[in-house]
Amino acid sequence: MSTYTERSFSQLPIFLHNLQRTNPNTFTAIKKTDTNRFQFCFVALGCVIRTFLRCMISLIYVGYLPLLGSYLTTMYFVVALDGNHEPLLLAIGLGTLECEESWRWFMMKLKECLGEDTEVGFISNLCDKIDFGVQSAYPDSYHGYCPKDIARKIRELQSACRKPPFCTLLRSPIFWLDDIAISKWTRAFFPKVRYNVKSIDVPEMLQIISTSIREFPITTIIELINTSIQSKYVERAEVEGSLSGGLTPYVESKVQKRVNKSYNWMARRLYGDTFEVDDNFATSKVQLERRVCSCGKWQKSGIPCGHTIASLRTRTSEAIHEMVDYKFTAFVYRLAFGSELVNSIPSHVHWEIPNETVVLLPPSKK
Secondary structure, three states: OHHHHHHHHHHHHHHHHHHHHHOOOOEEEEEEOOOOEEEEEEEEOHHHHHHHHHHOOOEEEEEEEEOOOOOOOEEEEEEEEOOOOOEEEEEEEEEOOOOHHHHHHHHHHHHHHHOOOOOOEEEEOOOHHHHHHHHHHOOOOOEEEOHHHHHHHHHHHHHHOOOOOOHHHHHHHHHHHHOOOHHHOOHHHOOHHHOOOOOOOOOHHHHHHHHOOOOOOHHHHHHHHHHHHHHHHHHHHHHHHHOOOOEOHHHHHHHHHHHHHOOOOEEEEEEOOEEEEEOOOOEEEEEOOOOEEOOOHHHHHOOOOHHHHHHOOOOOHHHHHOOOOHHHEHHHHHHHHOOOOOOOOOOHHHOOOOOOOOOOEOOOOO
C-alpha cells in the first residue's frame, strides 16, 4: 500500500486532468516545492461551483480535519447550505502541513474559482490560522465563529476553572469572550450575509476519511469525495422531483411554524405597505416593499418573520412565499439539482494523457 500511495502522487496531475475532462469547469491546483515534491492540492467540481453561485446562500463554513498516514496531514474543506438547509461540499484541499501559509493558499484558490467579485461570508471554528487565511483572501468579508464551538470553549474553560476561588468559574469565560468581537458570535449582530446560520455539519465522508486507520492514496481520497458528492446530487434530484409547493420542505416548515406562532398577533397598517405589529411582548415595524422588519429576523434569515406574516394575514399563502429569498424556492432547488450531474472518474486504463507532463514527487514522510 505504501508503494501505491507514493505512486499516487506522480499520478495526481493525470488524475486531475481526467477529473476535469469528465466534469467540465472543474477547478484544480497543485502546489509543489522547488524540488517537485507535493505540498498542497485544491479541487472544486464545476457543477458544485455553478450550484453555489446560482442557487445557494452566500455563506461558507471553513474547516479542516487531520489525516492519518505517512504523507498527508490535513484535509481542508469548505461547505455551504442549499435551499433545503442541507450541507454541500464546495471544495477540498489536501496538504502536508497546516499553517497560515497553507490556509492563505487554500483561500486564494477558493477565491479564484468562485470569482473575484463574488460576495461571500464565512463561519468557522475558533482558529487563528483560518482567520488569517480568510482575511488574506477576503479582507472585506464577514468572518464569524460557530456558536457551538464558542459553547464548547466555554465548557472547557469552566472545567479548567473548577478550583477556588469560586468566582473564577463565573468570570473566566466572560473575560475570554471579551477578546472576541461581538459581531463574530452574537446573533443580534450578524449581517445578512450570515443568514442567521449558527453552524454547518461536516460531510460524513470527510469524517470517515479522517478517522480511518487505513492510509488512502491521494487519488483515492479525491475519488471517494467525488463519489460522495455524486450521490448527494442523485439524492437531491429525487427530492426536487417530489416538490409540490413553491418552497423547499425546510423553508415550508419554517414558514408554517411562524404562521402558527403569529396567529394572534395584531397588525395595524400605518401607511402604504408599512405595518406595526404587536406580538404580545413588543412592537415591530414591517416594510413589505423593502423586505425589512425592525426585529431583524426577516432580512437576516431570508424567510419572513412572524411580524411580516401577521402583516400579510389577509393575503394568500402565495403572497407569503413571494417574500422568501428566491434561493429557498423550489424553482431554484430544481435548477440546482435537477439539471446538474457529477460524473464518475474513468478507470486509469481509460485515462487521457495530457500533452504537458507534470513531474510530481511524493512529499517527505511525516
